[in-house]
Amino acid sequence: MAEHESISDHEHDIHHVEPSWWPPILALSLGLVGIGIIIIGGGLTLPGLTIPLLDITIIPVITLYDTTIVNIAGVKFGVGLLFIFLFFVIFALGLLAETSPKGYDQSHEKKAHRHEIVPTTGFAKHTWMWFFLASEVLFFTIVIGSSLSLRFRVGSWSPAEVLDVFLTALNTFVLITSSYTMAKGLQAIERGDQRRSAMFIFATVGIGALFLIIQAFEYYELIHIFNFNPANSTGFITLHGHTVQDPNLQIFASTFFLQTGFHGLHVFFGVFIMFFVALKMYRGGYTKENHDSVELIGLYWHFVDLVWIMLFTVVYLI
């Protein structure tokens, strides 16, 4: 057992997770997917700077009757996706195993043998989570900011003409409610009430899933019924009997699905992880003294809500 100087009598234990190769593997996979998307998209061009497609990226890997089915870029994209999929499968299986009665005892025993007392403040305890959220702020600022810049460069458009603002306002209320239930879930476990906390976190999962369902319905309506999608180059869409004509509709659709799509992906991952946190809470896996994962997923979920608050305003209302 390692010996550390105790800072104060009020310190509580930090139970560190087992070292794992999966975080760097996941990071590399995400990078591969990103590179694959950029290269499939045709290279990268910024004002004054052009990164052309490298010839190596168009080397065919699989061909059928002289037609390239898969090229190097596609392989990068596919391999990256595969590792991301594997990560989530193994993550889910690991959490499920840990939440079984036998699994919980084994995990608890391992942690007891790695008993450490380390200094804590809110910032020190969740430092890495704040840095991760910083990277997400960076990402969404670029996505939303560049969409906004592009919009006002081409001459803007009226979202209310095309989008169902009332339905999305309802969806915003749904997400705010989920943020409330998540906060209540954390409050409950801070008071040691596991059942109540599990109830609130499961409610958050359900409400988050409802948000995704409503957004999926919105996407279906826009793409399949109104033909509002990036591939529609006509500049015309027909909504509820009247026609909207806007030469910038393609750009509008591209930026709309880019912003809301990435946000929806974040919601999906949040719901997925939260489900297993709720399950572990229900099985008694978290206590008043040890519920770091609940705080961390709570931070992530509130951040997702925060991004939607800005998205709703910028994409739908302005």
Add this chain to the structure above:
Amino acid sequence: MSTDSSSEKQVAEAHGTTAQYTYEITFVILAVFTAIELLISDFMSKGQLDFVIGVIILISLALIKVLAVVSIFMHVRYENKRYIILAVTFGLPLFLALPVAIIPALG
């Protein structure tokens, strides 16, 4: 990083008492502000409110909602090093990302 045990205790007590109704009040405020935003957007689309004024009001309401979520739901208000968190998590990335975000507007 050192800790202050008395301030930690105050933080724990703050979580247990003031947060009880704070979450509910915050939730109601967020919901009401969302409804107000919807109304303002409706007025703007019908031409009953000047576009620039409407945008200013909408962005202001959105920022207040963001502040509420960050300070209350994310507990930043109760953190010892809240200004460092705000600077590192929100301020610095915004400062770094905004120049990249306006590139499409430059042409």
